[in-house]
Amino acid sequence: MQGETLGVKTQIYDSLKRGPVAWEELRGLVQYRDLIYQLVRRDVVSRYKRSALGIAWTMLNPLGMMIVLTVVFAQLFRTVEGYPAYLLCGLVAWNFFSQTTSAAMTQMVWGSSLLQRIYMPRTAFVVSAVGTGLVNLALSLVPLFLIVLVVGLPLRWALFFLPVSVVLLAAFSLGVGMLFSAWAIYFPDVAEMYQVALIAWLYLTPIIYPADIIPETYRFWFLHLNPMYYMIQLFRKPIYEGVLPTVPLLAAAAAIALLTLVAGWLVFTSRADEFTYRL
Amino acid sequence: MNSPTGSESPAVAALGLAQAVTIRLQGVIVRYQAPQERLGTFKEYAIRRLQRRVVYSDFFALDAIDLEVLRGEIFGIIGRNGAGKSTLLKVVSRVLVPTAGRVYVRGRVSPLLELGAGFHPELTGRENVMLNGTLLGRSSRDLEARMDDIIDFAELDAFIEAPLRTYSSGMVARLGFAVATAWQPEILLVDEVLAVGDEAFKRKCQARMQEFRLAGTTTLMVTHDMGAIETLCTRAAWLQRGRIAALGPAAQVIADYRAA
Numbered sequence: 260m261q262g263e264t265l266g267v268k269t270q271i272y273d274s275l276k277r278g279p280v281a282w283e284e285l286r287g288l289v290q291y292r293d294l295i296y297q298l299v300r301r302d303v304v305s306r307y308k309r310s311a312l313g314i315a316w317t318m319l320n321p322l323g324m325m326i327v328l329t330v331v332f333a334q335l336f337r338t339v340e341g342y343p344a345y346l347l348c349g350l351v352a353w354n355f356f357s358q359t360t361s362a363a364m365t366q367m368v369w370g371s372s373l374l375q376r377i378y379m380p381r382t383a384f385v386v387s388a389v390g391t392g393l394v395n396l397a398l399s400l401v402p403l404f405l406i407v408l409v410v411g412l413p414l415r416w417a418l419f420f421l422p423v424s425v426v427l428l429a430a431f432s433l434g435v436g437m438l439f440s441a442w443a444i445y446f447p448d449v450a451e452m453y454q455v456a457l458i459a460w461l462y463l464t465p466i467i468y469p470a471d472i473i474p475e476t477y478r479f480w481f482l483h484l485n486p487m488y489y490m491i492q493l494f495r496k497p498i499y500e501g502v503l504p505t506v507p508l509l510a511a512a513a514a515i516a517l518l519t520l521v522a523g524w525l526v527f528t529s530r531a532d533e534f535t536y537r538l
Numbered sequence: 539m540n541s542p543t544g545s546e547s548p549a550v551a552a553l554g555l556a557q558a559v560t561i562r563l564q565g566v567i568v569r570y571q572a573p574q575e576r577l578g579t580f581k582e583y584a585i586r587r588l589q590r591r592v593v594y595s596d597f598f599a600l601d602a603i604d605l606e607v608l609r610g611e612i613f614g615i616i617g618r619n620g621a622g623k624s625t626l627l628k629v630v631s632r633v634l635v636p637t638a639g640r641v642y643v644r645g646r647v648s649p650l651l652e653l654g655a656g657f658h659p660e661l662t663g664r665e666n667v668m669l670n671g672t673l674l675g676r677s678s679r680d681l682e683a684r685m686d687d688i689i690d691f692a693e694l695d696a697f698i699e700a701p702l703r704t705y706s707s708g709m710v711a712r713l714g715f716a717v718a719t720a721w722q723p724e725i726l727l728v729d730e731v732l733a734v735g736d737e738a739f740k741r742k743c744q745a746r747m748q749e750f751r752l753a754g755t756t757t758l759m760v761t762h763d764m765g766a767i768e769t770l771c772t773r774a775a776w777l778q779r780g781r782i783a784a785l786g787p788a789a790q791v792i793a794d795y796r797a798a
Contacts, residue, residue: 269644269645269646269724270644270645270646270724271642271643271644272632272641272642272643272647273640273641273642273643274635274636274639274640274641274642275640277635290675291672291675293672293676293677293678294672294673294675296672296678297668297669297672297673297678298669300665301658301661301665301669304660304661304665305658305660305661308660308661308701373655373656373673374633375628375633376633376649376655377631377633377649377655377673377674378631378632378633378647378649378675379673379675442580445580445583446578446579446580446583447578447579448579448580448581449580452580532635535628535633535634536570536571536634
């Protein structure tokens, strides 16, 4: 909605001539792209400014968790070759998912007080949470590759598939983050309940344990009804197994990611105008 | 005059004002629906919902407001607390989409409501300028180009690389004001904001706003300071429980308000 006066672009806002909110939000996001960058930068910089080890924490964190879990479970899952690498593949993807969806909620609750006072795309906070997650994911890939080399697995060409895995996981996480944060803005306990649900979800997904310990009779349904199983596989295939994901796996993962993203975007934006009506 | 919403209203034409309408509100309603009991958590809400005991009551923050503000005006809004003054600013700044009615705004809105919104204590003054500026819709490139002016106006040259948590509240307010007014705004929204900083800085702020007025900025001002309305505003509106109780020349509206 731009008018032209004296050669200078004049913004015109007419509350009756707005496009669909889902579309307006997308345009707003493009317009406010520098804000997304600044929000991501703030999260990354402020997290490390006062800690001595700085950025290294993002790499040491999954490494430490991997060491603890390896000590506990390596004996139990002796059948899994290169268990630390198997574990870390799933853990890195899982951490991205759980951190960004949780951050989306806290960012949205924090941002809602700003939304009461200044106009900006309402999706900015959730999108920036995923942006911050991507920075952390990139950093945690460094220790992951180190471990893969240490346990003696070869690095193969299939690794070049990883950007696709990251994009699909990010799309899925953004969708879930939007669905829950549109809800958490009204009720603070949604974020609490989500944390409990995350723990259950982590143990229901074959991240710490191999999928073949699940009894064969219901293994198929157990795995294939869990969207995170597909996402984890997108990381494990190229990194741990050194092969490309199969076409059915890729198709299923892509469909899940895109449907979740579209659903999250539509639900979130359809309620976005109500956010500021909350008293 | 290029007027996408149709011809200027007869009232404006009759006054012989050839100015463009910058802000137009037509039958604007903002209705809040608040549950009668406070339902703080989803658990409570779900239980009440199952018992079918969620009762909402309506509250009209704005109740059929018609208003036109012309380019270059300083328009005052007065009224008691809770009369809908801030809600009116929110509707103009797009923060609230009206429940019913129409809001038409021509030009970019700069809110001078919350100085330094989104400032982060761990980031430096310079980093906070970038964060706050992009929150206000500026691009990084524009902000970098104006950075020296902003730092200069805020008088923070020596501290700009220090984290914000080391600033005094006056310094934070100065930085916030400097970012918010680094560009000549087309429409400025002011909500009881200039009570910050020391006397010298207050004078500097007022001088800058005066400058904007002469250059054609439209200002919508909410304040309890009748003196400021009388000296600055051309026209004013008195809001009472979400309705316009009086509208006209500032002095007259203030007289009506005081008589009530």
